Amino acid sequence: MTNIGIIGCGGISRFHYEGYEKAGARIAHVCDVRPEAAQAVGDRYGAKVSTDYRAVLDDPEVALVSVLTPSSTHREICLAALAAGKGVVCEKTLSDDPAASAEIARAAEAAGVFCATAYMKRHFPASQQAKRLLAEMGPVTSLYARTWQPYAELWDETLGEWTKERPSAPVRAYGGGALVCGGSHILDLVHWYAGRPSRVCGHMATREGLDFDRATNALLWLPHGAAGHFEAHWHPLQFAGYERNGWDERLEITTASGRLDLYTVLWHAPERNPALLVHQDAASGKVTEYRFPAVNAFHAEMAEMLRRFEVGEPPEPSAWDGYVVDQLIATIAESAQAGEAMDMEWADGK
Ligand SMILES: NC(=O)c1ccc[n+]([C@@H]2O[C@H](COP(=O)([O-])OP(=O)(O)OC[C@H]3O[C@@H](n4cnc5c(N)ncnc54)[C@H](O)[C@@H]3O)[C@@H](O)[C@H]2O)c1
Numbered sequence: 398m399t400n401i402g403i404i405g406c407g408g409i410s411r412f413h414y415e416g417y418e419k420a421g422a423r424i425a426h427v428c429d430v431r432p433e434a435a436q437a438v439g440d441r442y443g444a445k446v447s448t449d450y451r452a453v454l455d456d457p458e459v460a461l462v463s464v465l466t467p468s469s470t471h472r473e474i475c476l477a478a479l480a481a482g483k484g485v486v487c488e489k490t491l492s493d494d495p496a497a498s499a500e501i502a503r504a505a506e507a508a509g510v511f512c513a514t515a516y517m518k519r520h521f522p523a524s525q526q527a528k529r530l531l532a533e534m535g536p537v538t539s540l541y542a543r544t545w546q547p548y549a550e551l552w553d554e555t556l557g558e559w560t561k562e563r564p565s566a567p568v569r570a571y572g573g574g575a576l577v578c579g580g581s582h583i584l585d586l587v588h589w590y591a592g593r594p595s596r597v598c599g600h601m602a603t604r605e606g607l608d609f610d611r612a613t614n615a616l617l618w619l620p621h622g623a624a625g626h627f628e629a630h631w632h633p634l635q636f637a638g639y640e641r642n643g644w645d646e647r648l649e650i651t652t653a654s655g656r657l658d659l660y661t662v663l664w665h666a667p668e669r670n671p672a673l674l675v676h677q678d679a680a681s682g683k684v685t686e687y688r689f690p691a692v693n694a695f696h697a698e699m700a701e702m703l704r705r706f707e708v709g710e711p712p713e714p715s716a717w718d719g720y721v722v723d724q725l726i727a728t729i730a731e732s733a734q735a736g737e738a739m740d741m742e743w744a745d746g747k
Pocket residue numbers: 404405406407408409410428429430431434448449450465466467468470488489490515516517570571664
């Protein structure tokens with residue numbers, strides 16, 4: 398049985414510890430700088446409790462750690478975990494800086510230690526089916542990818558909570574707004590399905606009083622001459638989207654032989670409805686809807702991370718996959734600021 402360390406016991410942590418528990422691992426040591434947060438999880442599992450992540454890394458019982466602290470702390474904690482020989486599952490984004498993410502990926506490679514980036518949207522059965530179908534459909538010719546999340550408060554006069562502290566809560570926890578939060582997941586799916594863009598042209602929109610983007614769009618130059626359109630948007634429409642709950646996230650992927658439409662579901666309630674995949678065959682016009690049972694994609698993710706770690710298979714998404722997303726985020730933002738398209742330069746030379 399694999400002994401798990403949980404570093405960071407905030408909002409996202411329950412998806413990790415419950416997922417590992419369900420998959421048969423043991424939560425052995427939990428840590429948070431807020432002692433009460435760590436204690437609550439420790440009590441639940443009879444696990445050791447610490448307020449310093451180094452105590453988890455020094456614990457010989459722990460084999461695999463989930464790093465669930467704000468993204469700005471991931472570099473330090475992941476590098477220390479890899480140096481201690483612990484397998485790592487790091488929540489997205491791998492860090493808040495592509496150079497730091499490349500450093501983590503290189504360190505994992507050099508040490509030969511398991512290091513994954515947690516992008517759970519790859520783990521919806523519908524997302525996995527899309528990957529399987531694409532393997533037979535030929536290269537992507539066009540891709541449209543959007544993540545629209547409902548934040549009506551961003552559109553009222555006062556802005557309320559969003560302006561109370563600087564940096565604001567999303568900047569402290571995630572490193573940014575629409576592009577980093579929802580956009581990172583979608584950029585992970587974009588490069589998983591269509592390959593790495595070679596060039597991007599970004600456009601970012603904010604409003605006075607905000608220290609993050611409310612919307613980011615980008616044109617992506619994809620392999621085989623394909624074009625990708627990317628949109629991340631914190632919008633005011635409370636009933637938009639496939640679930641009619643404001644969560645309006647989808648990918649439309651076209652190849653010469655057909656089209657896939659993937660609709661995802663509200664991120665923190667993924668067991669309510671299944672993600673939906675629709676396949677249209679170009680030659681016959683036949684349309685197939687894949688409606689899998691609703692599953693918690695985080696739990697599927699933890700089970701797969703654990704399986705790979707235990708059998709010694711490379712992680713997926715890897716630290717390098719996490720780096721790719723962080724490099725895309727940085728270059729799209731840079732391109733938006735410069736007002737011009739920019740070539741992608743990849744730290745791993747690919
Ligand atoms: N996959 C997703 O859909 C998704 C959704 C939300 C958040 N996330 C990611 O999860 C991570 C955490 O986000 P969250 O929403 O849980 O934030 P959070 O603020 O709720 O929790 C972070 C926790 O880390 C603790 N912490 C901070 N620094 C620490 C340190 N040095 N050592 C130990 N503990 C420390 C804080 O006290 C807090 O309890 C972020 O990287 C975020 O981007 C991913």
